[in-house]
Amino acid sequence: MTTKSNIILGANQYGKAEVRLVKITRDTERHSIEDLSVTSQLRGDFQAAHLEGDNAHVVATDTQKNTIYSLARDGVGSPEAFLQRLAEHFTTSFDWVTGGRWAAESYAWDRIQANGTGHNHSFVRNGQEVRTAVVVKDGNATHVLGGLKDMTVLKSTESGFVGYPKDKYTTLAETTDRVMSTDVAARWRYNPGAVATVDFNKAYDDVKALLLEGFTEDYSHALQQTLFDMGKKVMDAHEEIDEIKFSMPNKHHFVVDLSPFGQDNPGEVLFAADRPYGLIEATVVRENGSDAGNAWEGMAGFC
Numbered sequence: 001m002t003t004k005s006n007i008i009l010g011a012n013q014y015g016k017a018e019v020r021l022v023k024i025t026r027d028t029e030r031h032s033i034e035d036l037s038v039t040s041q042l043r044g045d046f047q048a049a050h051l052e053g054d055n056a057h058v059v060a061t062d063t064q065k066n067t068i069y070s071l072a073r074d075g076v077g078s079p080e081a082f083l084q085r086l087a088e089h090f091t092t093s094f095d096w097v098t099g100g101r102w103a104a105e106s107y108a109w110d111r112i113q114a115n116g117t118g119h120n121h122s123f124v125r126n127g128q129e130v131r132t133a134v135v136v137k138d139g140n141a142t143h144v145l146g147g148l149k150d151m152t153v154l155k156s157t158e159s160g161f162v163g164y165p166k167d168k169y170t171t172l173a174e175t176t177d178r179v180m181s182t183d184v185a186a187r188w189r190y191n192p193g194a195v196a197t198v199d200f201n202k203a204y205d206d207v208k209a210l211l212l213e214g215f216t217e218d219y220s221h222a223l224q225q226t227l228f229d230m231g232k233k234v235m236d237a238h239e240e241i242d243e244i245k246f247s248m249p250n251k252h253h254f255v256v257d258l259s260p261f262g263q264d265n266p267g268e269v270l271f272a273a274d275r276p277y278g279l280i281e282a283t284v285v286r287e288n289g290s291d292a293g294n295a296w297e298g299m300a301g302f303c
């Protein structure tokens, strides 16, 4: 005789994904623009909805979307602060919502330069990188993650790759001078005790600058070393950050053989391959930093 095992509901969350929100602040002639894609996901007691079709606890995803727009009426400020307001709203408005995950991407706009100054109300999208933020609330614990992605960088020298093991499958030639390029994706976790006093926009600008400096500063023996240097630089300067995770493709640039055309090629004409690419991922952590709890749960694309 076989006994049937009991089937129960496991982890679950739900909400509205990628709510496109543009907030123009126009209380003076000099307008400003905040452009985000916001995702809200609630966690808590949603057992009856899944097991019995009882929606009494199901705050509609449409309501979640409307809440995002309504809270934006009072300003966004920073993605991290805005997500914390959403988290606070949902967990205090509905008893059974014990936590959730709120995420944003934000897209920067620069003022169009006209007659030597930034225009009051005309903007051009700045496509250098996409800013990311996540707030995870679980009971009394709140985790705030800053981040960025798609920040494409390249150094045309001061990078090499030597000393790796050679076996019968190794064809890669050692080099002490190559192009190194990557799309930086990084997410950093703020110490929960510091969150109340962090100026998230200022911290973001500074972290981005430090990442760029870290990429360029020293000779790179591998993307792995450069990744660590970048993370260490950020964490040395920002005590309020306890951890930074990276995912960085090694965007290979191959020197094209021009000898069939009777030409030399001292690393000037390159084939930029789009795949396959190396994929270098790591976390740089502050020893004895705060407990990450479930801050990284469900975070795709990072290890």
Ligand SMILES: O=c1[nH]c(=O)c2[nH]c(=O)[nH]c2[nH]1
Pocket: 161, 172, 221, 222, 223, 224, 250, 278
């Ligand atoms: O910076 C690099 N790291 C690697 O792990 C690697 N592997 C490889 O083939 N080229 C490179 N470059």
